[in-house]
Amino acid sequence: MRPLARSLIRPYVCPSCRSGRLPVRRQFASDAQVTPEIYDVVCVGGGPAGLGLLAALRASPATSKLKVALIETQDLQKARAWNLDSQHFSNRVSSLTPSSVSFLQKIGAWDHVDQDRAQQYQEMQVWDGETGSRISFDWSMETSPFEDLRTVATMTENSNLVRALLSRISASGDENISIFSNTTVSSIENGADLPDGPDLSAWPILSLSPTGTAPSQGPSRIAARLLVGADGINSPVRRFADISTDGWDYNRNGVVATLSLAEQDPVPFPLGTKTAYQRFLPSLGGPVALLPLPNNHATLVWSTTAENAAYLKSLSPKSFIAMVNAAFRLGMPDLKYMMAMERPTSSDVDDQHESELSWRLQHTPPSSPQPPLVTGVQEGSVAAFPLRFRHASTYVSPRVALVGDAAHVIHPLAGQGLNLGMGDVASLARTLDYAVTHGMDVGDILTLERYAAERYTTNAKIGGACDMLHKLYNVPGQGPIAWGRSLGLEVIERLPFVKGLLMRQAEG
Template sequence: MSEKRDLLILGGGLVGMTLALAAARKGISSHVVDRADPADLTADGFDGRASAISTASWNLFTNIGLAERLEPHGCPIQSIAVSDQLRPGRLDFTPEPHEGSLGRMFANRELRLALFEAAKAEPLISWNSKVEVTARSRGEHGVEATLADGHTVAARLMIAAEGRNSPTREEAGLVVAKWDYTHRAIIAGLTHELPHENVAWEIFYAQGPFALLPMLDDADGRHRSALVWTVSEADAAGVLKLSDRAFLAEVEKRMGDIFGAVTSVAARSSFPLGFHHTARITAPRLALVGDAAHGIHPIAGQGLNLGLRDVGALVQVLADGMKLGLEAGDAQLLARYEKWRGLDAFTVALATDGLTRLFGVPGRTASAIRRLGMAGIQRTPVLKNWFMDEARGVTGDMPELLQY
């Protein structure tokens, strides 16, 4: 058996590894266990899988020492344009120059590279990759996981960071409210004729949102964006099988002349869209973070940021408690984490679900009403600033690690 550490983090993805690094900054040790091969997750090439990192999440990366490594690879989001089917009445969110950007876009590969490099160099992180968990146990005095290679790792607190289908959450019997949107997100990297001017586009169609997210130009100076196109589950297989030429024709039809001609598309991937939210995010000696606790529609690009807010809150709760002599699995600390994160995560989840349903109502009348509402927001600076602060993640009770 390995040495007993403070945390046993099951899942070493973007949220799980950020948690391990943030904890290490506070002197909290961890075992990280993940079944994926890091080499597969950091393979060369841009396939469109990217994440919007809010201002608050960027503060977290800065505070754990990753900003300098990541800065050259991030594309600032200077404005967000929201449109109903490219009809008149567009809504623009553009902060004042002194307020900075609304966030940054990163290829997921670059985020993983930075996290993995830092984790390898951190002695407080024991990283077990390419290995399955065959058994989990939580007892009065600690937690353990048995790995497929026969190795056992022990800690004081178990953290489920395995994503939407978390086996740890299921084994713990934590109740999940969920539903399927019967839609699928098609992901691809695009190169296009005109520069995106650092504008993120969210174009709503009755079939689902069509998002174009700004990425840095490639090495040859070609302009790039990440596409997240929501289609019905029934149409997804057909869209994925389209030839590149036919796929680009469909994309150009939906994006109009925003970026001129689309010149190429990278490999396409997809994932089903659904909503889930756990009634509780803790159990004895167990905490959930990220998609293990809450899964939302990518409509506002807040999924990863919601998980990083979990990270900031959990690390602050643990660090504060350990200063008082409490150990990481103490029930008082888990209760504080539950109270802090439960309402915020639920509020964001409901907001994204509501937006998805609102813009999914078909018909000209519904479109006209939506555009009238958007025009009202466009003319109301207080409302626009509130929405921008929400996008930045700088509202509410922010953990210290997410503050500048």
């Protein structure tokens, strides 16, 4: 934990300083002693977690009067103006659980989400590429025949969500809120006890500078009663608070792409029902998932080795489409062969992956259910990112709290990353609401421990479960581990109450 000068001896700051209304006086001190602009809550990071926290604070009557600020290195004006036509989708897409959607509805942000670009799905089919064992997740056992099938999750682009949160924050007015876009935090340090001024010795002081050639937007130094780190896996806020992390790299990459699909055959019943598909491919390094988007599109998330990821990214569109279709239909020996094929060097042999897939499908018994065939890949949408596991040793420090990827990064196989971040934000917003309602200091460690106690175990449990599944389903072959995981899937599939319990846990 970072050293705090007199933080426990003199935690009091006078009411006028608390609200930022400091007496005007001449300053002859050095820059380090000039009184910074004071905020109740400063959030570093303008992704879904950081923006979600600001929107939640602005939506609550108790916290709406807090003086808050958000700092983001990217240009948020571009995020506000983001727009794609109905046939194109970003490759950064998240699966929002019903609890995350409920939180967004509660804070008024869901009304700003473009619903034409969001896709609910009511079923998820999961199976093992080695053993063929299957499990399906849906709410059919808990839904009346006269009701519509409940939603498992809702797919939406991160850009759609960020734009909606910015719109919701803007609709809350501009009183007591500052958004520093195109701004970098150049340093964070403990404040000082200023002569004839407030004692900020326990407060984080942030030095701000414009990103690149962007013009300066406001004060160069600000003080935070509570500093929130929503600034990602390499969080400077976490580093300032001297909070350690445990974890490891998986030596795996997640390959993502936006795909076009053929019409589903047969037509699903009830009409409009959407299904997500995930197949575990132990011999290739991880699962492949196809998650539905509107207008017969889908997003691909394929976890595989770094070598396989580089191979997939190097393929032509036709060959890439053939590999994705093969990943959901062929046996492991066939898939390993196709992944080792030489890349086409000219357009006249560009269809060799297609030809190989067509020939092998003739000799592969069809299995059901299968996802619709992939017919196209959106130009420029194929990308890859490294997969890691990280968990902070604590989420709080005096006047510091961590949310989202700054606190935890997990394997994406269950699609829980953003949902855990939304859970953090909802919990921290409730904690601050309680503190303000009961006259507590929002940055005091006793206040923040309420948030840490609520979220740490939950996130550790889900992150640990995803890590265990990753390791369990990376053991290739037909040995005892493969037999054990196959038996586990079949048992869960035959015990609806157990499957329902797992779904409720994933739902949040």
